[in-house]
Amino acid sequence: MSAVITQPTHSHYESNEADNFLISSKGVLSWALTLDHKRIGLMYLVGVMSAFFLAGILALVLRTELMTPDQWFLTTQQYNQVFTLHGAIMVFLFIIPSVPAALGNFLVPVMLGAKDVAFPRLNLGSFYLWVSGAIFFLSAMLYTGLDTGWTFYTPYSTQTRGPVVAATMGVFVLGFSSIFTGLNFIVTINTMRPPGMSWFKMPLFLWATYATSIIQVLATPVLGITVLLLAAERVFHIGIFDPQFNGDPVVFQHFFWFYSHPAVYIMILPGMGIISELMSVHCHKSIFGYRFIAYSSIAIALFGFLVWGHHMFTSGMAEVTTIVFSALTFTVSIPSAIKVFNWLATMYKGTVQLNTPMCYALSFIFLFTIGGLTGLWLGALSTDRHLHDTYFVVAHFHYVMVGGTLVGFLGGIFHWWPKMTGKMFNDFWGIVSCWFVFVGFNLTFLPQFVMGSRGMPRRYARYLPEFQEMHQMSTVGAYLLGLGLFIALGVLFHSLRRGKKAPPNPWGAATLEWQCASPPPYYNFETPPTVNDPYDYTPLVYRDAERGWEYVQPVTASKHVSHS
């Protein structure tokens, strides 16, 4: 243990290459037992990307099967299992931990100018909870094939022969991993801000992470008890959810969506935080409406708790409840729209640099807007009657989850890649990957809106021949999307081997993480860095590719606040 955390003996971290957190200590154990948030973040990154790779392959399998209206190579039962695996892995193993656990772990302390998160051992613990939960969950699902969909709706989940109990236990463990990560970030942001960093001098990514963490802490325990009760229902038949014993399946859906709707915001809010950073930095212009973006993150987190019923409009809920939930659902669109408008206003008269992160950020705004607007159809009671459980829903949430979270995540990875690895990537191929992702994505999911509104139900392995053309478009798009992601992966791997050395501040950003070396030393900052406005770019000046951007004057605590 002590080998892991031995303090590097040094006085000046800038000049000492060996302090680089990637190589400051060596050996497998120095990674496996590390308490360094940056290493834990990177391990999460590898973990979630592996999960994403697996689930992405499954998505391609599904799309390939859907080339023909009749069976090609998957039986209906196999199709059910594959889409369950795809959904469950994507949701529980990739999207939820992607930005908060991987990027968040790396960035939160550095952005705060702190040495680590508040509870480093809890942080490592939640990583291992994630790993063991993931292994348990995957092996359970692969062993006999879970076929309930990722939502585990009763009464089917109490009757199917699939491994519901084992899978729910996996979800339980994963949930606690998520809770502890959120708890850690809340405490870190609350108690470890450096002197001078008031709440409204925090980077917006931290606001988004904070809002996400609130949801993680408040909602995830309810998922925990829900899956526990579901497992008890299967083993002991406790009769709370099972109609066979006067239980009520609609109550299960209430329990489930009390978590899982806020969880949608666990998935999207950090992506929005990334975009707030990217828009400002790559337009080299102070963020427009800082306070509104900050408040809207919190508002989304809180409103997110009021709208879970819109997943259940057609599942037997009382009429009065559907009306209440439908009305409340529209409130969420307000803070989301505030964000989009502020991002657009940030670009106005900015020095927009169309590099890879910015291209992804622009794709995010475009795709998220479509995803968000189509949500209004689903939130409205009358249209939802028609559209529920069709491909329209599938397309809607893929626009938000893939077009939003995944694209934002990729943008964030490209943006912070120089900081994480100390290497610059090939910008041209990065942009190419973004084009492939953008075009492929739209080709995949735009036809699904059309199919859905024409009545193509979701989760069906077979369909009417009239939908075949659009299904084939969708499949081709999926392969393009996959190709784009492979190019992105290639660009990143290439940079690791051949990339130029990254300067501490390659983009000219003003947030604190760019004030330490790339990659950061083990300690992040020897002394707490000087806090100034995170979106004030006036004191920054570009030297050359080697040195990147530097502060022209010694930074003093800035009196001048350009936003608000």
Added chain:
Amino acid sequence: MTSHDSHDAGHGNGEHAHMPFQAHHFDDPEQQFDAGKLGIWLFLVTEVLFFSGMFCAYALYRSLHPEVFTFASQYLNEMLGAFNTGVLLFSSLSMAWGVRCAQLRQRTGLVVCLAITLGCAAMFLGVKAIEYTHKWELGLLPAGEYVSQFLQTSHHEGLSVWLYILSAVPALCVVGFGGWYVLSVVQGNKLKAEVAGPLMVTALCYFLGVFVGIVFQNAEAASHAQHAASAHASDSHAEHADAGHADAGGEQTSEQVATAKLVSHVEPNSAPGSPTLAAVDQAGGAGVFFSIYYCMTGVHAVHILGGMVVLAWLLVRATKDHFNEEYFGPVDYVGLYWHLVDLIWIYLFPLLYLIK
């Protein structure tokens, strides 16, 4: 704890004489304490929401089927519930006192307080074991296994075999900790004796709880038997027949008598349209009550067990005199957790046991 030690030592700046436990990434002990405190409060928030799922199920079924709850609650022994409430409240007192001791650097006081808290926790579990095994024996089980229609299971005299199975672990603990205690006394290792002794007493307290449980259980049975004797003289036969209750012999259990009383009490009063007793006393009725009962008290008992593990960890650290006015965080955090567990029981007791 070794990881904590090496963690701090490794960074070299935790070696101040007065602050051996300050983590490197905090500026001062107060920041570390505040961070931990906020962390534990947040954890308690997650606990509250975790339990809220079961409270929701409870509220739902009680409000939809109050008659089921009135009926099934009769099978819970409220004396045992009240006793356990007292035990937990006392453990909360000793825990709060322990925090005070830690803050005032009273090493012995802290060890004693932690030992009392642990003992109370074990006694609580002992009583719970009696309650559970007694119900299992009677077939008062979750919906899927619920056996009903007035407890016609083969109720044999004496203690449930389940009780012996459950008690195996505490018995092993008595032997193990006892041996360890004797060994450390013989070796003259005072520190180890101070840990092993309280742990052995804790394990013994479980059996004290079991004993108390048996006494209360028998006392109730005796009082019911008296009732039954007087009731038998009058017209209880007719009622029993009404409820499809064949066995009206002398060998009644207390629960059977309680049911008989309830039958006579409920049947005439039941409003038209409300479920009959047969509909209440079934897997989908009283069975669901017992599902909720087992889920709530079971998850609560798991929290007690978890609390005992961290209390034992604190005990070890307390004997090593780790805590003082600048570093008492762990005691405080565990205390908060322990009080929350108590808090939940404060609600569970009236909600489950005291329905009339």
Added chain:
Amino acid sequence: MSEHKSHAGKHHGFAHPASIKSLLLVFFTLIILTWLTVFQSTLKLGSMELVVSLVIATIKASLVILFFMHMIHDKPLNAIVFLSSFIFVALFLGFTLMDAHSYKDTYEFKNVDSPPKVAAATE
């Protein structure tokens, strides 16, 4: 070790040791309230019974939170954090109960066969 200098601050830094008197007072109040709640259950209060027992339980809970958990001396933020959890619990219970009560007319209370060896598919 005397409890009288407990709030002097000089020796205890940021610690606020509770006085033994207050701890004991709270404990005995809690015991009396427990007795009270058992006692009220023997009265025939009808539908008020649930309300009364919940009120007593809440008083007990408040005592535990304020004194045993020292919320009274804690930072306001911690109090807000903890108490806000109850808002979300209320939200959760409120909506779920409201919904279940609105559709309960269509919901039938079945008499499940007992002993229930219903054909629930096994694992």
